[in-house]
Amino acid sequence: MTGIIKTVLSIFISAIMVINPQFLDLLDIGKMPDENKKIDMDKFVEVWRDDFNGTEIDKTKWSPSWWVTERKGGYWHEDMCRVENGNLIITSMYLDEPPENRYYDKWHDEIDFKEYKPGWYTGELTTQGKYDQTYGYFEIRCILPAATGMWSAFWMMNDKVTNVDGSGKDGTEVDVFESFYYKDRWWGNDCITTGIIYDGYGSETQNASIGKYFIKGNPYEEYNTYGVEWNKDEYIFYINGCETGRLSAGGVSQNPEYLLVSCEFAGENGIQFSDRHGTGKISKTPEENWPAEFIVDYVKCYQYKDLV
Numbered sequence: 001m002t003g004i005i006k007t008v009l010s011i012f013i014s015a016i017m018v019i020n021p022q023f024l025d026l027l028d029i030g031k032m033p034d035e036n037k038k039i040d041m042d043k044f045v046e047v048w049r050d051d052f053n054g055t056e057i058d059k060t061k062w063s064p065s066w067w068v069t070e071r072k073g074g075y076w077h078e079d080m081c082r083v084e085n086g087n088l089i090i091t092s093m094y095l096d097e098p099p100e101n102r103y104y105d106k107w108h109d110e111i112d113f114k115e116y117k118p119g120w121y122t123g124e125l126t127t128q129g130k131y132d133q134t135y136g137y138f139e140i141r142c143i144l145p146a147a148t149g150m151w152s153a154f155w156m157m158n159d160k161v162t163n164v165d166g167s168g169k170d171g172t173e174v175d176v177f178e179s180f181y182y183k184d185r186w187w188g189n190d191c192i193t194t195g196i197i198y199d200g201y202g203s204e205t206q207n208a209s210i211g212k213y214f215i216k217g218n219p220y221e222e223y224n225t226y227g228v229e230w231n232k233d234e235y236i237f238y239i240n241g242c243e244t245g246r247l248s249a250g251g252v253s254q255n256p257e258y259l260l261v262s263c264e265f266a267g268e269n270g271i272q273f274s275d276r277h278g279t280g281k282i283s284k285t286p287e288e289n290w291p292a293e294f295i296v297d298y299v300k301c302y303q304y305k306d307l308v
């Protein structure tokens with residue numbers, strides 16, 4: 001988006017925000033982080049971080065792949081994640097020659113190992129079993145992958161997310177950001193989305209979202225921070241330390257949550273196709289920047305000083 005269009009859109013959106021903020025959600029138009037509501041870091045102390053220094057992924061902090069399987073429209077594979085120049089880089093691309101590893105298809109609960117196939121490959125890291133935390137502030141600094149048909153995400157999970165008890169208190173998927181909107185036709189190119197999911201992923205699933213938010217500058221070329229402050233009453237989301245929105249639907253998770261950094265392709269069973277959020281069909285045209293890189297400078301966790 002050019003600077004002038006962005007400025008005009010910014011003024012337009014600011015005007016609507018004054019009149020009726022909900023109007024933007026109805027139209028599914030991105031909103032701006034509130035520069036008058038900055039996070040107060042004085043109330044926190046840092047308790048965990050990874051700056052991705054060195055030459056390889058720190059396996060004392062992260063495990064590659066939460067489960068190793070087809071993941072939506074592609075495959076997660078450890079080889080797609082690397083540490084380089086102080087960053088974690090998750091690469092996403094089509095591989096005609098699939099990796100030789102075979103994998104256990106836990107997602108479909110099958111007994112036999114299956115072969116990887118030619119397809120779209122990307123990666124995921126999780127702290128599951130290695131680090132989790134209840135409450136605090138969680139932040140990632142990163143550059144988003146510039147490609148249609150996929151998205152990057154910084155999110156949190158608890159193994160009880162699937163427990164259907166009518167609430168999110170037992171555990172909630174907290175999607176600090178998801179980057180669905182590269183070249184989105186509906187004014188979303190520079191937007192991310194933020195929300196929560198609880199009570200599993202079946203017919204009882206529940207979710208809430210604060211909608212789409214614009215990033216200043218170009219999030220596909222510049223570093224920005226995306227964070228969530230989590231206390232027993234609510235989740236407060238931030239972009240570059242400025243508040244975007246708050247959620248407490250269904251009751252806030254009271255249990256420790258682990259972290260995930262990932263990329264995913266739209267689709268199912270390893271087959272890529274356009275799906276929710278208007279993510280779009282993958283295009284192999286040159287302007288789509290394949291292979292796409294999700295570049296993460298750091299992930300940090302803070303705790304409230306009075307809870308340490």
Ligand SMILES: [Ca+2]
Pocket residue numbers: 160161162163164165166167168169170171198199200
């Ligand atoms: Ca629940």
Ligand SMILES: [Ca+2]
Pocket residue numbers: 051052053086087296297298
């Ligand atoms: Ca770094």
